[in-house]
Amino acid sequence: MIKYQDSHLPHVIQTQQFELPTLFDSIFPLADHIRLETGKNEYLKGTRMISWFEEPSTRTQVSFSMAMSLLGGEVSFSTENASQFSSRAKGESISDTIKILNGYHADLLVGRFAKAGDAAKAATVSNIPIINAGDGNNQHPTQALLDLYTIFRKFGRIDSIKIALVGDLNNGRTIKSLAYMLGKFSNIRLYFVSPLSMRIGDDIKMYLDKHEISWDEYDDLGNIASEADVIYMTRIQTERGSVLTDDELTPGRFSISQKTLDIMQPGAIIMHPLPRQQEIPEYVDSDPRAHYFVQAENGLYVRMALLLMILRPAIGPMIMKQLKR
Numbered sequence: 001m002i003k004y005q006d007s008h009l010p011h012v013i014q015t016q017q018f019e020l021p022t023l024f025d026s027i028f029p030l031a032d033h034i035r036l037e038t039g040k041n042e043y044l045k046g047t048r049m050i051s052w053f054e055e056p057s058t059r060t061q062v063s064f065s066m067a068m069s070l071l072g073g074e075v076s077f078s079t080e081n082a083s084q085f086s087s088r089a090k091g092e093s094i095s096d097t098i099k100i101l102n103g104y105h106a107d108l109l110v111g112r113f114a115k116a117g118d119a120a121k122a123a124t125v126s127n128i129p130i131i132n133a134g135d136g137n138n139q140h141p142t143q144a145l146l147d148l149y150t151i152f153r154k155f156g157r158i159d160s161i162k163i164a165l166v167g168d169l170n171n172g173r174t175i176k177s178l179a180y181m182l183g184k185f186s187n188i189r190l191y192f193v194s195p196l197s198m199r200i201g202d203d204i205k206m207y208l209d210k211h212e213i214s215w216d217e218y219d220d221l222g223n224i225a226s227e228a229d230v231i232y233m234t235r236i237q238t239e240r241g242s243v244l245t246d247d248e249l250t251p252g253r254f255s256i257s258q259k260t261l262d263i264m265q266p267g268a269i270i271m272h273p274l275p276r277q278q279e280i281p282e283y284v285d286s287d288p289r290a291h292y293f294v295q296a297e298n299g300l301y302v303r304m305a306l307l308l309m310i311l312r313p314a315i316g317p318m319i320m321k322q323l324k325r
Helices: 020-036 059-070 094-102 118-125 141-155 173-182 202-210 258-263 282-286 292-311 315-324
Strands: 048-053 074-079 108-113 130-135 162-166 189-193 214-218 230-233 269-271
Touching: 020 141, 020 292, 020 315, 048 059, 048 094, 059 074, 059 108, 059 130, 059 292, 094 108, 094 118, 108 118, 108 292, 118 130, 130 141, 141 173, 141 269, 141 292, 162 173, 173 202, 269 292, 292 315
Parallel strands: 048 074, 048 108, 108 130, 162 189, 162 230, 189 214, 230 269
Antiparallel strands: none
8 A cells, every 4th residue: 555654665556556545635635736836846856767668658658757847856768669669679578677777776667568467577676666657458557546536526526436438448457447446435336338359357347346346238338328427438459459340330339429428417527548549539529528638637646646655755744734724
């Protein structure tokens, strides 16, 4: 569990490591405070971050880099497609890569790993904190944190929320991370909407059953769009072999259509970790329930809060005391 009184510098590898007090007493209030600040501060002055991405990224990589910069820290090295343009392409193991990077005097490494499980392997050999920015089709914990923050800011709660999770649920690491985190709340109802070949894994279902989270599976968003407080869309991950049939491409089945908007609750929201493909047409952007760009912006504030907690654990409690005055 990550908390301010930890004396060590923790890794962020999976959502299961977070307890609810960490969210509501630390990360979310800090993110709220940070979003109200203007300009750059010096909380992380003198700290250095390595941004190591083996797969392409826009939101995660840029928001972490901006978070570090706005807090006064330094991104000492940044790379995209490291699996192609580093010694990883020559067959170097992730353990050797991390050991090498540990020797270059950084204080933290934010990594996106092409292979599921490599974030955990990196953490076992690293002397500096590792933040998992996505490992294959496994997890993306900081995305789950910003997703929950977005839901909380909209509804003022996360308990008793009905969430439709739509798309390639088998390969979607954001879905898996969010589902694991939602298992910590009460009276949650999940609607898994996906083609048969892309259904959520049995490990997630067993986890949800263990934590008494209600879930059902559907093959058409139109069947439950009117019930959901949150419709969380994801893209079909063609890079991992997922392909929709012509029938599955029917508008509104695994995508947002005008009919979907017509039957959605007025106070519901549409989320998406992005990038999007055909699952959310651009005309949806003008609908007040479209929340995916707000969601992406929230990632900056949540990641700033997380960097503060890890690199300057004494600063967070100081800010929290000031907020309570």
